Amino acid sequence: MKLNYSQAMALAVRESLQQDPNVFLIGSIFAGLSAAGRAAFTPLVQDFSSRVVPAPVSELGLCGTAIGAALSGCRPLLDIGTASFAFQAWAQLANEAPNIHYMSGGRTPVPATFYLMTGIRGAGAAQHSHRIQAMLGNVPGLQLVLPATPGDAYAMLKWALLESSSPTAYISHCQLLEDEHEVDLAAPALPIGKARISREGRDLTIVAHSVMVPRALAAADRLAAEHGIEAEVIDMRSLCPLDRETMVRSVAKTGRALIPDECHLSFGAGAELAATLARDAFSYLKAPVHRVATPDVPIPFSPVLESALIVTPEKIASEALAMLNFQKS
Amino acid sequence: MEDPVKHQKRLENMLRIRRFEEQVVRLSKAGGFPGHYHVYIGQEATAVTVCEQLEPHDMIFTTWRNHGHLLARGASPGRMLAEILGRATGLCRGKSGTLHLADKEIGMPATSAMVGGALPIATGAALGLKHRRSPGIVVAFFGDAALDEGAFYEAVNLAGLWKVPILYVCENNSIPPQKRRRGQFPSSSLNAAQLIDVPRALQIPSEVVDGADVDALCGCFRKLIAEVRTSASARFVEVRCTRWPGNVPLWPELPGGEWNLEWAFGAKPEPQDLAAWAEKSDPLLNYLRGLLEAGTLDRDIAFAVDARVRNEIADAVHFAESSPWPDPAEATRGTFAAERRT
Known part of the structure; x- marks a missing residue:
């Protein structure tokens, strides 16, 4: 239904x-x-x-x-x-x-x-x-x-x-x-503490939660349509319990991780996810883990100012492109 | 006259708290456990006379000064002391220490050591009992400083709006402003003429009772707890206690050593402030003198009760001190409860 x-x-x-x-x-x-x-x-x-x-x-x-x-x-x-x-x-x-x-x-x-x-x-x-x-x-x-x-x-x-x-x-x-x-109400629910692969891809992993999930999916569609890039999108679903394993397994496949996060950049939820990947997925990473997060300022009122801070599909896609162009020196 | 056995039982229940707390002070000074702590000496009559009126399905919430409330409700002195010493056999497996002692089996499921922290929780427990149509009621014990907190105001307002069965027992052991000195444990500073003006403004029927007068306490709690039960609504009582001199410094002390039963028979304690407190403000001595005068109790029985309690507490100390330390792996267990199976 x-x-x-x-x-x-x-x-x-x-x-x-x-x-x-x-x-x-x-x-x-x-x-x-x-x-x-x-x-x-x-x-x-x-x-x-x-x-x-x-x-x-x-x-x-x-x-x-x-x-x-x-x-x-x-x-x-x-x-x-x-x-x-x-x-x-x-x-x-x-x-x-x-x-x-x-x-x-x-x-x-x-x-x-x-x-x-x-x-x-x-x-x-x-x-x-x-x-x-x-x-x-x-x-x-x-x-x-x-x-x-x-x-x-x-x-x-x-x-x-x-x-x-x-x-x-x-x-x-x-x-x-x-x-x-x-929604299929009769389908067995994914257990709490399990992340969901919302979109499969081979080129990079976008680790999202909450409102970042639909925006990451929109970014992934754009990357595929405009650049032929296939992003894997993970919906973390819960932060506690935290499914570190699914995230690491995906990065083992794609070699790249981008973390969009509506929290402020410093000490946001993305920081914990990035720290986990930096350690547990180190050997798979072809580029540093990137975050796209809300800048470290209070949220302003004016729609023009507020918009400037929002983590949009465009920002996620452009950060993904930057990561894919990363060259190890 | 009331049944002498009942008086002996009440005396024993109060003495158990006092002898327990003396050992807590001694153990702290001897390095038996780290950290700050609070004792209930001088307020024993309040916990004991409240708990006499309670039924098994009733719930109690307390504070960092919780030992007396747990003992009056029937918690094991040995397992309490083991918890205070941080041992594996403690009521809370060494996770709570003195400040957060709790015992779900006796209706004391959680203890907050934040000033006023338990008041909204206690009010919610009363709401839950009402929702479940339980015959139980809730008693919330707290100190006068809780009225300095916004949580008090919110909790009492909710209890009034929702009409839930709870008795708020404020044990006012504050030091009068003119007697306060630096380095003492803080007292409340409320800009109200009297504490009960605050709950009364929220239309909670409120009373004041003398915490050193056991008969007054019995009558007060018998009436108020019956009212809470029959009306299924909130009541507030301020118990006026005179702070025991050992609780005046930031860290408790035993001025004059252990409490002496001879003080009920004319002996005078030292120092002076203790003597003044013992003469008028110690609920235990006041009670004993009354029983002796009325002939309800004699010297031999009084000493026999005290000896029995001392033995019990000595056993508790032995149990706690000989208990093992927790397995260090216990530190990372028990953050979450197992899911319910539906």
């Missing part, structure tokens, strides 16, 4: 609510900035009104209550909303949820899911455009899933709500909410 990303998430929530009475929602405006998000979630919230806890503007308190509800036997889904709001909740998200299972000596699971909309959304400026996956990636104990397609949006949310017993940051991207794909 054809589903957009928001519909896929809403379907996953609906089925999870139906399957497990311990699942409930804290907050009721999931993906609310997007028309597709509102259209998908409004009927869900109406149908399950007794399973939706209305929430005031208290990110810190709400994040803690989701943790506490998980400790008392529930499987809550908390809508933190725009990922930048997670900074309001940081003490709970980074210093409570991820530590509890470890600190309890492995006795206390925390099956809570935190819904976040990450990314440069357009006109969000510096305070509403943060991509927080790299910051959270440095917090052991938190699972980070970043579905790039409606199919993964569905499967990964169901996994977080019904199967995972650890705190999960479910990070969707503002620019993906309306993307529509054919």
Whole structure:
């Protein structure tokens, strides 16, 4: 069936609510900035009104209550909303949820899911455009899933709500909410922690996650059409757990790795991927690992200024060409 | 008159905490474990009288000053001490230490050592119990400094909006501003006339009780916990404690050595500040004097209870000190919980 990303998430929530009475929602405006998000979630919230806890503007308190509800036997889904709001909740998200299972000596699971909309959304400026996956990636104990397609949006949310017993940051991207794909709900889902080869190729590997996946695929199409270059595109799907193996195996085949990353360049998620390849794929590399990332400046408001910073298919393709022209001296 | 056996049990439960904490101070000073720690001496009556009112399905959240709450709820003193010493047999396999002691089996699944950190979590646990239609309630213990944190305000507001069954127990052991000196453990600095003005502004029924008066504490918690259960809504209580002199310095000390049962029979402790505290503000001595005066307890029974508790704690110390260190490989285990099978 054809589903957009928001519909896929809403379907996953609906089925999870139906399957497990311990699942409930804290907050009721999931993906609310997007028309597709509102259209998908409004009927869900109406149908399950007794399973939706209305929430005031208290990110810190709400994040803690989701943790506490998980400790008392529930499987809550908390809508933190725009990922930048997670900074309001940081003490709970980074210093409570991820530590509890470890600190309890492995006795206390925390099956809570935190819904976040990450990314440069357009006109969000510096305070509403943060991509927080790299910051959270440095917090052991938190699972980070970043579905790039409606199919993964569905499967990964169901996994977080019904199967995972650890705190999960479910990070969707503002620019993906309306993307529509054919989704086979009956097909077995790729396990969490496995990256997907979204496009096969022989000339270089583009290691992408979240919104970078469709942009990398667009770049790959352009490289093929205009230059006869076949890029392999990997959708990492989750950053924790991180599938280093698939990435390394692909680079063993292509010899080149380009990492587009919407995080800022310094200490972004791409830095961890690049460091892994620099070590584990060293003997296969024909060129240095390259990154195309958001420059190390806050995100500006003006559309002209904002556009100048965006990691586009054009930038990804042109960096790929530069890499393919690399000559070892 | 209430049943004397019940009083002996209560006395024993309070003494267990005090004797345990004395060993914690001794072990720290002897180099038995590294790092900072906090003891509950002087506040024992609060934990014990709260836990008397609780049922097995109730949950408790505590802080870095957690030993008394765990002991009152029935945690094993030996496994607690083993955890404080970082041993493999510790309640949390050496992962938590003194600051984050937790015991899921007794309804204390997670302990935050961040000021105010547990308040939203405790409130969420109450929300979860309500969602699951559990008969359980939540008790959140915290210090006065938690009211300096925004987390307190958010948590209490949510509890009021959502109407969840939780008792907030603020154990106010702050040092009055005029008595504060540099180098002491910090006290709260709240710009409210009294702590209960804050939860009351959020329409949470709130009371104040004397933390040195066991009868008052019993009556207060019996009433408030019954109210939380029947109304399934939040209550707040400020327990006013006078800080034990050993908790005034940044690192706890035992001024006057171990607490002496003879102080209940007229002997005077040294130094002066301890004597003043023992005369009026020690809940244990106040309780003992009351029981002796009423004839509910005699000297022999009091000493027998203390001897029993001392033996129990000596065994706990022996268990902890003779426990093995964890396998270093344990350091990288247990970050994530196993997935549930559906």
